[in-house]
Amino acid sequence: MNEKGNFAAVRKDIAKLLHQPEYDDGSAGPVLVRLAWHSSGTYDAATDTGGSNGAGMRYEHEGGDPANAGLQHARVFLEPVKAAHPWITYADLWTLAGVVAIKEMGGPSIPWQGGRTDFVDDSKLPPHGRLPDGAKGSDHLRWIFYRMGFNDQEIVALSGAHSLGRCHSDRSGFEGAWVNNPTRFSNQYFRLLLSLQWKKKTLKNGVEQFVNYDEDSETELMMLPTDIALTQDREFKPWVELYARDKDRFFDDFSKVFAKLVELGIQRDENGVATNTDNENGGYHA
Ligand code: ZEM
Missing domain, CATH: 1.10.420.10 (Peroxidase, domain 2)
Structure with missing residues (x-):
């Protein structure tokens, strides 16, 4: 099999990096779950803006939202995986990493499909303040x-x-x-x-x-x-x-709702192939 689209190989490499003796409680898992959540949780259904397409946290506009403080650790953990599988988009990698981490930490299997784009559509950028504030009710x-x-x-x-x-x-x-x-x-x-x-x-x-x-x-x-x-x-x-x-x-x-979370804003045709993508990574299934 051509390495391109081999999400199983990516999953293996994510699982291998979870053990991080020097970091927090010895695992990169929790912060990777938070990365997947924050990349998806900016979605606004009414305007179809935000969401994981675009991997906007790479840039100051979204990465600089105070709600995303600390998530650079998660992104740095994943860089070797991106280097080993350069065909995967960051948007797919970040959401898949959350899914793999949950499973490896003893959680449920979560349905996941690839095809997210890294193309940043300026008209879909989420404003700051889309993520929840823990001080509230x-x-x-x-x-x-x-x-x-x-x-x-x-x-x-x-x-x-x-x-x-x-x-x-x-x-x-x-x-x-x-x-x-x-x-x-x-x-x-x-x-x-x-x-x-x-x-x-x-x-x-x-x-x-x-x-x-x-x-x-x-x-x-x-x-x-x-x-x-x-x-x-x-x-x-x-x-x-x-x-x-x-x-x-x-x-x-949890499996159902996390699967729904990482699909927010992703449009697919009847075969599950992502359609709002401008690159050729769409349509590979894990
Ligand atoms: Zn969290 N979350 N979250 N969350 N979260 C933190 C950490 C983690 C809220 C919140 O304010 C915070 C969801 C929902 C909500 C995780 C997953 C998910 C932290 C600590 C805060 C303040 C950040 C820090 O200081 O590093 C609020 C208000 C939420 C509304 C319900 C959802 C949904 C999640 C995933 C499904 C995870 C895994 C962490 C731990 C991150 C880490 O670095 O250990």
Whole structure:
């Protein structure tokens, strides 16, 4: 097989770079998941702008959005993969890396298809402020995620990605991890949201987040105000409860909604071949 379009080879190389003993909790996985999410999560369904096509984070307009602080680490991790498979677009590589990382960290298989373009269409550039602000509440979550075309159930399922990774005070201002094992994909985030007692804490930088206050717990865990909002909202809370008790249901729903996320703004013909692409990479299937 011609190497061009060999997404299986790319998947293998992504899986190989996840182990990063010097970085965070020893894995590039969580920050790669966040890269996939932020490249797609700028989508606005009403104007068909934003989304992963264009890989706009390579440039200052989108890369310089304060919401994307720290994601250069994820992009640097992936450079050797791009060098080894120069035919893949960055837009495909970044979304595929999230999908591979989730699987390698014990999460579900997520359907993924290639064909995203790196062509930057200036008329589709997302303004800053399209990504959610963790300091806010449920109204804000609905405002942000309804714009992309998600419903309440999907908002809660997507939020379960916070079983991965951590907050860094020099990136978002928040600090700490949501769960004790942040390189393992699980429904632990939902379980802890319901089982621990969360209290507000003001960090030295003035940022407010929630921390657990069980005296015997070894490490301090955290939740964003938006995470706590899921337990305080009548429509969101039943989904938190369901995903806390039914891990398989969470994995199924997460797989579907993450697949939908990385497809935002990608148009395909009846054979699944991407059509809003100006290069010849469209149409290869993983
Ligand atoms: Zn996150 N997220 N996110 N998120 N996120 C952070 C980290 C990670 C919100 C948010 O403000 C933050 C989704 C949704 C939402 C991940 C995945 C996904 C951080 C910490 C913040 C502040 C950044 C830092 O300091 O490095 C908010 C408000 C969200 C609205 C619901 C969705 C959806 C995700 C994927 C499906 C991941 C994996 C991380 C950990 C990154 C890392 O570097 O460890």
